[in-house]
Amino acid sequence: MQRPVRTRAALRGAAMAALLLVAGCDVLTDAATRLAFEIEAAARSLERDGDRVTLRHEVPSRPGECEGPYTVQLDKVGALVFWCRDAEGNVLASPGTSHHRRFVRTPETYYLHKQAGEPLVIELERRAGEVVIVDVQ
Numbered sequence: 001m002q003r004p005v006r007t008r009a010a011l012r013g014a015a016m017a018a019l020l021l022v023a024g025c026d027v028l029t030d031a032a033t034r035l036a037f038e039i040e041a042a043a044r045s046l047e048r049d050g051d052r053v054t055l056r057h058e059v060p061s062r063p064g065e066c067e068g069p070y071t072v073q074l075d076k077v078g079a080l081v082f083w084c085r086d087a088e089g090n091v092l093a094s095p096g097t098s099h100h101r102r103f104v105r106t107p108e109t110y111y112l113h114k115q116a117g118e119p120l121v122i123e124l125e126r127r128a129g130e131v132v133i134v135d136v137q
Helices: 005-023 031-044
Strands: 051-057 070-074 080-085 090-091 111-114 122-127 130-136
Touching: 031 051, 031 080, 031 122, 111 130
Parallel strands: none
Antiparallel strands: 051 122, 070 080, 070 111, 080 090, 122 130
16 A cells, blocks of 8 residues: 555655754754854863863865865854865865854954964863953964
């Protein structure tokens, strides 16, 4: 006996949803969002004023994504943008987010120009009850 078309479609949809859940949310993120999640996790680790942490973010954070030279903007208004480039300098992707701004304050705007595979280093410190980006490299 063959199941109705709606039932088969519903089962396929449920199977796809389960597959995405098993694979994790990382399947649906981009380079900027993954960095924002790392900043959030690092910020949550700072419990007391004076606590510091150095976050070392490897790029590419997913194979096949942002493998060439790149630029990262950490803006004082809370934007985080990646510009992923090819060897000729053409922008291939420019994902952005503001997710991290709920967890850290960025007192100035940073533009970091990096070579392919060069890690991004961000230092955070808890000051007067808030976490602040104090240095980037």
